[in-house]
Every structure is written in C-alpha cells, then in structure tokens.
Amino acid sequence: MSASTTTTTAPAFYTVAKVGDIGPGEMTYVEVGPNYEPVCLINLDGDYYALNDCCTHEDASLADGEIQGDELECPLHGGAFEIKTGMPAGFPVVVAAKTYTVRVVDNDIQIALVKPAR
Numbered sequence: 046m047s048a049s050t051t052t053t054t055a056p057a058f059y060t061v062a063k064v065g066d067i068g069p070g071e072m073t074y075v076e077v078g079p080n081y082e083p084v085c086l087i088n089l090d091g092d093y094y095a096l097n098d099c100c101t102h103e104d105a106s107l108a109d110g111e112i113q114g115d116e117l118e119c120p121l122h123g124g125a126f127e128i129k130t131g132m133p134a135g136f137p138v139v140v141a142a143k144t145y146t147v148r149v150v151d152n153d154i155q156i157a158l159v160k161p162a163r
C-alpha cells in the first residue's frame with residue numbers, strides 16, 4: 046500500500062459587489078484579485094456569471110455590451126458569447142472568453158479567478 050499526498054489549495058475568492066447591486070438582466074465591470082483582472086459580472090435571471098471583460102475578437106469591454114437572452118453581445122462589432130459558458134455565440138467572435146467561479150456568501154458576491162466547476 047502506498048501513501049500519497051494530495052495538496053489541494055482552495056481558490057481565493059474576492060468580494061466584488063453586494064447582492065442587489067446588480068439586478069436580473071444587468072451586468073457590471075469589476076476588477077478582481079491582486080492583478081486587477083478585468084471581469085464582466087452578469088446577473089442572468091438571478092444567477093451570477095463572470096467572464097473576462099476583454100472581448101476575444103479585438104479590444105472592447107464586454108461590460109459595455111448588451112445582454113440578449115442568454116448571450117452577451119460585444120459593443121464593438123456585435124459578436125456574442127454564451128454567458129454561461131463563455132463560448133462564441135456570434136461572429137466575429139470565434140475564441141471563447143475565460144469564465145470564472147462566482148459564489149454568494151451572505152450578502153457578498155465573490156469571484157475566484159478559476160474556471161467554474163460545471
């Protein structure tokens with residue numbers, strides 16, 4: 046029998062907003078963590094999602110875009126991402142956006158800069 050040691054480090058969560066700051070169908074720009082990662086925090090029907098705020102097509106802030114159903118439309122060329130997965134949903138976007146883990150603790154919305162477990 047061999048002994049193995051597994052070290053799991055819990056991801057760091059950062060409080061970025063309060064519940065109620067962002068209503069259903071709204072989103073906001075936040076900076077997360079020590080390197081001020083640009084993140085678009087979205088409230089989709091009461092569930093929170095976080096995507097990297099930089100469009101993967103060119104240089105645009107997704108938080109300046111529009112929520113269309115369960116997609117986020119970029120303000121610059123109208124490309125789109127699936128909010129829940131970050132996957133491309135409309136040309137000219139062909140590269141997925143990074144997605145991050147979001148949780149609610151008491152009244153705080155918190156983000157960890159790791160991919161959500163789905």
Ligand code: FES
Pocket residue numbers: 100101102103104105119120121122123124125136137138
């Ligand atoms: S910069 Fe977002 S679609 Fe072109």
